[in-house]
Amino acid sequence: MIKRITALLLTLVLLLGLTAAVGASALDCTGDMCPLSSSYIGNARTYKFHYSSCRYVGQMNEGNKVYFESRDEAIDAGYVPCKVCRP
DSSP, rough: OOOOHHHHHHHHHHHHOOOSSSSSGGGGGOOOOGHHHHHOEEETTTEEEEEEEETTTSSSGGGEEHHHHHHHHHHTTTEEEEEOOOO
């Protein structure tokens, strides 16, 4: 329940464009769990990574999401690109 509320709050912050006003530390973002600075989202179960706008990101379980700042970072972690969004 807390993860879902946190995800909803992060989505709201992103939609409202308040990321500059609210620092990442205030949202308890650490390492690969910080969506504020991530361009790519990986799935820890399938080891595929996607653009944040990919339709499959919305179908992912929040607990399986892994955030990457670069394509190379995702590939170095052993993730493969999605064949739909082709990141």
